[in-house]
Amino acid sequence: MRPPIDGGTILITGASSGIGEALAEQLAPRARTLVLVARRAERLEALAERLERRHEGLSVQVQACDLLDRAAVDDMLEHVSQDAGPVDVLVNNAGFGDMGVFDRSDWDKQQRMIDLNVTALAYLTRRFVPAMIERGRGGILNISSGFGLQFMPGFATYVGTKHFVTGFTESLRTELRSQGVVVTQVCPGPVATEFNDTLGNFTGREPPGFVQLTAEQCARACIRALDRDRALVVPGAAMKVVTWMGSLTPRWLLRWIYGPVGKKMRALQRRD
Secondary structure, eight states, X not given: OOOSOTTOEEEXXXXXXXXXXXXXXXXXXXXXEEEEEESOHHHHHHHHHHXXXXXXXXXXXXXXXXXXXXXXXXXXXXXXXXXXXXXXXXXXXXXXXXXXXXXXXXXXHHHHHHIIIIIIHHHHHHHHHHHHHHHTOEEEEEEOOGGGTSOOTTOHHHHHHXXXXXXXXXXXXXXXXXXXXXXXXEOOOOEESGGGGGSOOOSSOOOXXXXXXXXXXXXXXXXXXXXXXXXXXXXXHHHHHHHHHXXXXXXXXXXXXXXXXHHHHHHHXXXX
């Protein structure tokens, strides 16, 4: 079963930069219509102009929207229905993370993270899936994280949101497989994007270069996974090994290993 990418209408959230922008660039030659959703209208407009100039016959709809605002989301969905018609593939890419021990975190930021990474993803999926089932075809691509398969001190809320995406996507796939709808999740490790700028990294250390991907590499892996009707993909050879080793390691041992890491993280993080 193949998702209706070719000649289809594809909606991408978080499309103004990073993986979302790379996905738009790589899907543009195949789609009939791209719907680009993010808060930064000027970036979306520039991307849309570039894509339409490069790809004759492609229609690009720009929908500047804050996915944390339910009324704005509903208004955006109404415009999409009127201007672009039925959405064949939904790409849930929007999201952000935060670094720090939970009790010293900014609760408002944690709440926004939960609302975007979990609630907005689930709500958009709920709005589009019934029509896909009725048509007997469709695709849902959820861009998650390697943290959706593991855990790590200093990322409690972010890890929790990505574990939701993992459980949600796996369960949804089993519900929709018989209905002609492809459901795929991609769990990358570190990707060189603006995501890292909003993370609040106070450690002074960056992820090792050998585990990092570019946004373009990650986007290619995402599209390939959806094309092949894969349930779960971890892009990059190094991250595949890291994830595999983590899955084989008993949780009690991981807790023992991460205990000192959590203590060090607390020592490095300054109190507000």
